[in-house]
Amino acid sequence: MACYEEPVRTGLLLPRTARARIVVLKQLQDFARKHGHMKTKPVDEVLDELKGIKDRKVRAFTVEQVKTLLKATEQRPKNWEQRTSDLRRIIVHLAAVCGLRYGEIAGLAVENIDLDKGVLRIRHSFSKHDGIKGPKTAAGVRDFPLPAQIGAMITAYLRDHHRPNPHGRLVATRGGSPLSASHFHETMWQPLLREVGMEHPEDRFHFHALxxxxxxxxxxxxxxxxxxxxxxxxxxxxxxxxTYCHAMLTDDARAIRL
Known part of the structure; x- marks a missing residue:
């Protein structure tokens, strides 16, 4: 059960995503059994235990909470490099304003950011297990209007901090490696929630909620x-x-400003 409970407990994966990954493991298990490489069925036992567990709804952010998060990303935390702080600011804005999945943000190529026309061309996704690949679905290949203020953040980041990396990604470690979701959650997202007093061990805010x-x-x-x-x-x-348009379709939602 650790392969399900740990990523859900830490907020790395939504329950349904963690469950879906176990289903994939079952397919691998069944293939191995069919070809004589396994005799037991450990994944079936995990799935049986999960039958009584209902998917937990994603805890929704209010307008004020998102305003607070975006505002907090403007300040560089103590002992942080400016590069790391600026990168976190871009990632959080791309999720909260443009609605990009983390994998799409991590897979975003610099060449697919058209700063002149103000367009994000989403063509790739990144995950620790699959590396750089196409988006989650065919519909994930799309163009999204890039707000001017986020474009300015990216322009400044590319000028001041960006270094060429093997995959040409915007989001990368200082050494040029892609920034995994787990590393982002542990070193950037959870600290941000702590900074603004939104961290709760029993009811976590998932990054995907943005x-x-x-x-x-x-x-x-x-x-x-x-x-x-x-x-x-x-x-x-x-x-x-x-899945997405819930709880916030109210007049006060129009009041948000970057």
């Missing part, structure tokens, strides 16, 4: 619901409505 927030903000700001799935990289409107 994507939920972004989708809700698009709806609240008057973007046609039929356009939002394409902007979020969803294949169907139902996915957007059921």
């Amino acid at each position: 994507r939920h927030f972004a989708a809700s903000m698009l709806a609240a700001s008057g973007v046609p619901l039929t356009d939002i799935p394409e902007m979020m990289g969803h294949s169907h409107l139902d996915t957007t409505l059921k």
